[in-house]
Amino acid sequence: MAKVLVSDPIDQVGIEILSQVAQVDIKTGLPAEELIKIIPEYDALMLRSGTRVTQEIIEAGTQLKIIGRAGVGVDNIDVPAATRQGIIVVNSPEGNTIAAAEHTLAMMLSLSRYIPDANASVKAGKWDRKSYIGSEVYKKTLGVIGLGKIGSHVATVAKAMNMKILAYDPFISKERADRLGCTLVDLEFLFAEADYITLHIPKTPETTHLINAETLAKMKPNVRIINCARGGIIDEEALVEAIESGKIAGAALDVFEQEPLGESRLRELGSKVILTPHLGASTEEAQVNVAIDVAEQIRDVLLGLPARSAVNIPGLTPDVMEKLRPYLRLAETLGNLVGQLAGGRIERLTVKLQGDLAEVNSQPIVIASIKGLLSQALRERVNYVNAAIEAKERGIRIIETKDASVRDYSGSLYLEAQGSMGEHSVTGALLSNGEIRITDLDDFPINVPPSNNMLFTLHRDMPGIIGKIGSLLGSFNVNIASMQVGRKIVRGDAVMALSLDDPLPEGLLSEITKVAGIRDAYTVKL
Numbered sequence: 001m002a003k004v005l006v007s008d009p010i011d012q013v014g015i016e017i018l019s020q021v022a023q024v025d026i027k028t029g030l031p032a033e034e035l036i037k038i039i040p041e042y043d044a045l046m047l048r049s050g051t052r053v054t055q056e057i058i059e060a061g062t063q064l065k066i067i068g069r070a071g072v073g074v075d076n077i078d079v080p081a082a083t084r085q086g087i088i089v090v091n092s093p094e095g096n097t098i099a100a101a102e103h104t105l106a107m108m109l110s111l112s113r114y115i116p117d118a119n120a121s122v123k124a125g126k127w128d129r130k131s132y133i134g135s136e137v138y139k140k141t142l143g144v145i146g147l148g149k150i151g152s153h154v155a156t157v158a159k160a161m162n163m164k165i166l167a168y169d170p171f172i173s174k175e176r177a178d179r180l181g182c183t184l185v186d187l188e189f190l191f192a193e194a195d196y197i198t199l200h201i202p203k204t205p206e207t208t209h210l211i212n213a214e215t216l217a218k219m220k221p222n223v224r225i226i227n228c229a230r231g232g233i234i235d236e237e238a239l240v241e242a243i244e245s246g247k248i249a250g251a252a253l254d255v256f257e258q259e260p261l262g263e264s265r266l267r268e269l270g271s272k273v274i275l276t277p278h279l280g281a282s283t284e285e286a287q288v289n290v291a292i293d294v295a296e297q298i299r300d301v302l303l304g305l306p307a308r309s310a311v312n313i314p315g316l317t318p319d320v321m322e323k324l325r326p327y328l329r330l331a332e333t334l335g336n337l338v339g340q341l342a343g344g345r346i347e348r349l350t351v352k353l354q355g356d357l358a359e360v361n362s363q364p365i366v367i368a369s370i371k372g373l374l375s376q377a378l379r380e381r382v383n384y385v386n387a388a389i390e391a392k393e394r395g396i397r398i399i400e401t402k403d404a405s406v407r408d409y410s411g412s413l414y415l416e417a418q419g420s421m422g423e424h425s426v427t428g429a430l431l432s433n434g435e436i437r438i439t440d441l442d443d444f445p446i447n448v449p450p451s452n453n454m455l456f457t458l459h460r461d462m463p464g465i466i467g468k469i470g471s472l473l474g475s476f477n478v479n480i481a482s483m484q485v486g487r488k489i490v491r492g493d494a495v496m497a498l499s500l501d502d503p504l505p506e507g508l509l510s511e512i513t514k515v516a517g518i519r520d521a522y523t524v525k526l
């Protein structure tokens with residue numbers, strides 16, 4: 001039975017889903033060394049933001065097939081390291097959107113009305129109504145940085161509170177911003193105009209310390225900043241100075257450069273600052289949503305099904321995957337075949353989807369073709385996750401084309417590879433019963449099923465040559481299962497495709513190439 005390690009607190013509903021297919025061990029708060037020690041025995045790892053999945057942990061996870069992040073941000077997982085190792089990383093892109101957006105709005109209102117401090121004061125026995133004169137958000141300007149899922153919901157609710165919304169997001173269209181009632185602006189304008197600034201962007205090299213001494217200096221003195229996105233987008237030192245010196249009015253932070261927050265001057269800024277311990281996703285509803293979303297994906301992957309929200313492979317719904325599965329098999333088989341014909345060092349692979357196949361999502365088929373192409377070199381190390389990256393690292397140029405006008409079969413796949421043994425092409429199609437047929441080799445029409453041991457020859461179309469090859473194979477006790485010849489013109493060049501019951505013995509291939517009229521011969525294992 002597969003084994004899943006749950007390394008952060010996850011809602012019970014997720015554990016129940018995982019338990020349908022795996023032994024589930026819940027071990028939260030493990031130090032990194034401990035995790036490295038035990039990870040080799042697990043097929044899957046499920047976590048929240050509390051576990052940092054480093055390259056070292058990933059490399060130790062030799063059995064790992066999937067890492068599931070019960071939440072959105074995967075910045076606590078070394079995704080490139082997982083991709084290199086062929087491990088799928090999945091998340092829950094929408095499960096906690098509302099929770100994080102509502103936390104943001106709660107922070108904005110609490111900051112404006114000093115609610116945490118006023119509450120603490122009453123609980124301390126006081127009745128102080130003078131110290132907590134707040135300000136309204138009504139008719140104020142909210143600057144939303146990052147108009148994705150959470151930013152959009154924040155903007156929609158803030159709009160209903162009659163706030164004017166400015167948004168900065170270089171990847172969002174004006175039409176989408178218009179539909180949300182937001183004005184897309186550049187950062188300089190947003191900094192200069194906003195009374196509240198809220199961050200809803202991922203932490204990337206470009207967004208790290210986006211809010212720093214220089215950008216803080218461009219803001220209004222009454223501005224209040226809310227960060228429920230990721231620690232490190234704000235330079236905390238610079239923020240503390242700006243609040244202390246009165247350059248800005250305050251900040252509400254749910255996320256920090258270091259989590260848990262250690263010693264920090266942020267704690268000393270009184271009612272101008274609200275701090276919560278990364279609670280954006282902490283609602284019952286969100287925790288159920290993300291637990292179900294991610295546990296289901298882990299379960300499916302352990303059952304050999306696709307994941308719907310993989311961050312490092314194309315996400316495919318099970319019904320689309322079901323339809324594509326026979327074509328993925330076709331692509332892998334042809335990739336493997338053309339890779340062996342073209343030789344070890346492949347420089348280029350062209351993948352052409354023809355006929356009805358030109359209508360489907362090509363990305364998985366291209367990836368399957370690459371997987372097949374690299375399978376001789378990498379064996380089980382290559383999979384759908386790392387095939388593209390492995391090809392890139394080997395400098396293989398991938399060209400993808402489509403031609404809906406090819407109508408030999410309802411859909412066919414053409415692969416052409418340039419490698420150390422020259423350029424070769426193969427075409428294949430599926431019969432109505434799902435069987436694969438190789439329908440073309442180096443532009444010669446044939447019609448053969450793939451088999452474990454195959455022999456292909458390029459020869460002159462002349463009497464006796466087929467018999468000679470047959471006798472030669474017979475003299476080495478190799479049984480022929482099927483044989484097909486393809487030619488374009490009579491007595492011109494032709495190809496012969498043979499399925500063999502036995503592998504070709506050492507030395508036989510060079511004997512075959514010596515037969516008069518044979519130009520080339522290739523043996524292939526599929």
Ligand SMILES: NC(=O)c1ccc[n+]([C@@H]2O[C@H](COP(=O)([O-])OP(=O)(O)OC[C@H]3O[C@@H](n4cnc5c(N)ncnc54)[C@H](O)[C@@H]3O)[C@@H](O)[C@H]2O)c1
Nearest residue numbers: 073100146147148149150169171200201202228229280281
């Ligand atoms: N506090 C929490 O518990 C909590 C919960 C959920 C999500 N989050 C975080 O909130 C953030 C937003 O999540 P989401 O689900 O809305 O993500 P999303 O992907 O839907 O939206 C992110 C938006 O940021 C934009 N963006 C990317 N780089 C940008 C840049 N340099 N400048 C401006 N915009 C940029 C993207 O175009 C996108 O529209 C993420 O960092 C996520 O990790 C935090």
Ligand SMILES: O=C(O)CC[C@@H](O)C(=O)O
Nearest residue numbers: 048049071072073096281
């Ligand atoms: O796990 C959590 O509670 C935080 C989740 C949040 O930061 C996310 O990115 O989804």
